[in-house]
Amino acid sequence: MSHTAHIRSHRKPRRSASTIAMRAGVAGSVLSTLAVGGASASSASTAEPVTQTLELPTLTADLAAQVAQSADATQQAAANYELRAERDAAAAKAAKQAKSDLAEAKKKAAAKKKAEAARAAAAEQAASRSSERTTLAASANSSSSSSTSTSTASGSAAAVIAFARAQIGDAYVLGATGPNSWDCSSLLQAAFKQAGVSLPRVSQDQSTVGTPVSLSNLQPGDILYWGSAGSGAYHTALYVGGGNFVGAENPSTGIVEKPLPWSPPTGAVRVL
Structure with a gap:
């Protein structure tokens, strides 16, 4: 026998299995009760949030509709x-x-x-x-009743007039001397050459040859001039009788026969 056999053990006595089982059952029951209670409490505590969760989609849909309407209005x-x-x-x-x-x-x-x-x-x-x-x-x-203005050209004057009239229709070209284009003074120079008269080449000189005569006392073959006699003369033509003259007038008309009123001359000279 051990020398410690008569000393009571300092350890607590072991509980029996039945006691432990009973206590475990009690504890399990308590825990179950608590779990159920907790679940109930949890359900109770979440009951109100469930109501809010159900209302939230409605509020969100309204807000979305309002936002959409606002966007449509803005657009x-x-x-x-x-x-x-x-x-x-x-x-x-x-x-x-x-x-x-x-x-x-x-x-x-x-x-x-x-x-x-x-x-x-x-x-x-x-x-x-x-x-x-x-x-x-x-x-x-x-x-025209006067014999001087209606007299028929004869002799030298007739030859001069015939040549001038033969050139009617030719062109006017400044500086030209024939045979198909003339200027005013070259036509007269060529015409008077038919009567053996040598005229100067330019109008200024032709206006001063021969004898000055009045425009009311013209005879066929007289030289008409425009401007003042001498350096002021700018054009000459030939009086052919009947109140008409033949001259190289300008590029648009060429050589023509016209009545005196068509372009009244300034003066006249007689060389025949």
Whole structure:
């Protein structure tokens, strides 16, 4: 026998299995109760949030609809603003074009008025010239009864006149001396050469040869001049009788026979 056998063990006596099982059962029951209670409490505590969770989608949908409506309204406002801006730009462009068209119309109207005034002035001037020519023609006809103005060319004068008339239709070219183009003084120089008369080449000198005669006392073969005799003369032609003259007038007419009133001369000289 051990020497410690009579000393009580300092360890606690072991509980029996039944006691432990009973306590375990009690504890399990308590834990189950607590779990159930906790679950109940948890369910109770989450009951109110469940209500909020159910309402949240409704609030979110309303808010989304409001946002969508606001976006649509903003987009529509932007579209309306853009449309107004385009209309304003079109109106401004149309106004600018209208202003330009009005200015152009005024300019054309002013030009038309100016052209009409010019035509009226030209018509008045033409009528005045026609009146002057009529007066001169009447004067020439009144003096045609004199034997000097109606006398038929003969001798040397006839040869000069025949040559000049033969060139009618030829061209006028300044400085030309024939045979198909002439200027005023070269035509007379060539015509008088047919009668054996040597004339100077230019109009200024031709206006001073021979004897000065009055325009009311002309004879066929007389030399007519325009401007003042001498250095002031700028044109010459040949008087052919009947109130007419033959001359190289200008590039547009060439060599022509015209009545004195068509272009009244300034003076005349006689060399035949």
